[in-house]
Amino acid sequence: MCGISGLIGHEDFELLLCAMVESQAHRGPDAEGVFYDKNFAALGHNRLSIIDLSPKSNQPFTDHSKRYYIVFNGEIYNYLELKASLRHDYNFITQSDTEVLLALYIKYGVSCLGKLNGMFSFAIWDTKKKKLFAARDRFGVKPFYYSKSQNRFVFSSEIKAIHKSGIKKTPNQDLWRRYFAFGSYGLPNETFWEGVCQLPAGHFLELNEGNLNITQWYDFASQVIKQPLVKNYTEAKEQYHDLLFDSVKLRFRADVPVGFNVSGGLDSSTLLALVNQSQVNSTKIEAFTFYTNDKRYDELSWVEQMISHYSNPLHKVLLKAIEVPELSKLISSFQDEPFGGIPTLAYSKVFKTARNKGVKVLLDGQGMDEQLAGYDYYTTNTKSTIQGVTKSPFNPKILSEDTSDGMGKDQYPSPFEDSLLNLQYRDLIYTKIPRALRFNDRVSMAYSTELREPFLDYRLVEFGCSLPIEFKIKDQQNKRILREVMTKYIPQSISYAPKRPLQTPQREWLEKELKQFVEEQIDKIKYSNYAHWFNLNEIDNTWSLYLKGDNDSSFHIWQLVNFSLLLN
Known part of the structure; x- marks a missing residue:
């Protein structure tokens, strides 16, 4: 997990690139690197060393011919399998997934993307053709922002770096008013700042002689439709069980300590059980949770009940109200855009604690509710995007008449015949997952810590979404298949407990x-x-x-x- 940045155009970008790299130092304090293709391109990188800690894997990284230079943010979890498949095509000099990714691109070009199981945003500069190729992972776990003018193209992992390149920081009024009126965090290509766009999840871009082309490489809806229909429930449970274990196993590939975040719900319980069932010396793997000393909201008793079934060290992180003003200002500076509230602040302290304990990688249970219809509004058939509220959480009347004039809600595609699946699709591609991933990326990176989401493994999400409704919901009980798969690993008092939407006062x-x-x-x-x-x-x-x-x-x-x- 790192920070990437770059400028393309016929200028001397040295000073601007240095400012961009410096602004993202928190994303990668282990090494900084730059590459200049004079009067054509400049690439920058901030490295958080996770796989192959040696300096040989620092970036920008180049191939043997020095034609291609890559800056890469993320992890390719199946890099060992991919490396084995390339053993006759490329002479590897590192143990990194970065080199595997570059070698894969050199051999397969754009089609390499479909072979990757991971979270990633990366850019590759071709010094011969003077062409930029960049791509983002299927669900947009890793960010990629850019700005294009007539003479310059700029990209980075965070918006603040774009502004350091000279782009004026001006609020995007259209998106801000939709935020206040409808709670929108924007469509996949939008940001809250004028002149700054994001590459949508599952897309790649090519920049050649100033011409920018953006193409979708991953279509989630079509992949779900292509999934073989599993009608036998026992067979579906077996497949889901195996995918769960493999997704967690892959995300333990690291050359640094790995821990995990835990709350009191089913998803965290599942993660806890999978970690302990699949890892050697699992009792030494450290767990982290937050609390606020308010029994109406804290999940600490549930967490302690879960942990008692295993022996993982548990670090309890307290957030106090007195901390919120200064912490809000700090986290806002890392987020660059609006974030979810006090729960995000509490979550940020978890990463700070983990980093102080020497744990550089944390696993989290994000993504399970969306793939298995876990929110209350999936069963109540409402149009809500907020769990656990009885009235609208938005107040558009605070906007002036001029600001709200002509304003409309974001519209989302409905590619499926099934209405429930369309809600899941909306939450995965347009609403809940994109904003949660952005909140979580920024608070983990604020403390130079990598966050991995095993339940967002694309194989797991595609399979879960493709299942018949009765495999997901039975008698108004959400996430049926997960509850039954995990029955032998976690107590029923936890696996069948209702979802609790609030975590802080x-x-x-x-x-x-x-x-x-x-x-x-x-x-x-x-x-x-x-x-x-x-x-x-x-x-x-x-x-x-x-x-x-x-x-x-x-x-x-x-x-x-x-x-x-x-x-x-």
């Missing part, structure tokens, strides 16, 4: 302990250059009602805080 803290902090952020908006975007009287009214108890949801308050923090 965000609603209460914003109203009480953080009241002054919230009001400071609201005042900042009122005196900003963007005050005219808002109906300021309605903001005051909304806050007043919240303090009087209208706090079923706190998201509309956190939105204001988020916006204010990002105005710096």
Whole structure:
């Protein structure tokens, strides 16, 4: 897991590239590298050493001919198998997955992407053809941002690096208003800043003589449709069981310590059990969880119950309300865009603790709800994108009439005949997974720690989504097949416990302990250059009602805080 950056054009990019690399130092503190193809291209890299820790694997990395240079962020989990398949085609000099990826591209070109099981964003510069090729993994675990002008193309792992290249930091009003009105975090190619785009997940780009072409290489819907229909439930459980174990096993490939995050739910319990069932000396693998000392929300008792069945060291990370103001400012500077709220802050402390304990890689249970219909609204047939709320968490009335004029909701494709599968598709490709991956990438990288999501292994997701509805939901119980597969590994009191959507006392803290902090952020908006975007009287009214108890949801308050923090 690293940071990549680059500039393409007929200029001297040395100073700009250095500024971009420096801005992403947190993503890779183990080594920095640059490559210049004078007056054509400049590539930069910040390395977090995970596989093959030797300097020979530093980047930018080149092949034997020195024609191709690659900067790569992520991990190719099946790199050993791919390396074996290339043994007659390439003379490897490192033990890294970076060299395997470059060798694979040299042999197969674009079609190499379909052979990769991993999380990745990378760029390859062809010094002979003066051509850039870049790609992003199937679900967009790893970020890739870019900006193109008439004479220059810039790319990086984080938006702040794009702004360091000279692109003015101007809020994208269209997306911000959709955020406030509908909770949108943007379509796959959008960002909250003008002039900055992102390469959508499952896409690659080619830049040749200033011409930019973007192509989709992974179509999730078509892959699900192509899956052989498994009608036998026993057979489906066996296949799902094997995929679960293999997905976790692959993600333990590392030359540094690996740990895992755990909460009190089924997905974390599954991860805990799989780690301990599949790894030698598993009891030495460290687990991490957060809590807030509020029994209404904390899952610590559930976590301790789960851990008691094994012997993993458990690190309990406490978030206090008094920490939130400064931590919000810090994490906002790493996120570059709005993030989910206080749970994200608590999660960030987990990565800080792991790094301080010498654990550079953590596993997480992200992705299971989307593939097996785990959210409440999957069974209630609502159009919601938020788990566990009874009324809209958004308040579009805080926008001025001029700002909200002509505004419409994001529209998502419905490629399947089945409505439930279309909801899963929306959450995987457009809403829940993209934003969660962005939140999580930034908080892990803020503390130079790699996060891996075994349940987002594309084989597992495709298979899970392709299963008949009755394999996923039975008697209003979500994730049926997972619960039954894991019955022999975890207690039924956990495997059949209901999903708990809230993990922190965000609603209460914003109203009480953080009241002054919230009001400071609201005042900042009122005196900003963007005050005219808002109906300021309605903001005051909304806050007043919240303090009087209208706090079923706190998201509309956190939105204001988020916006204010990002105005710096």
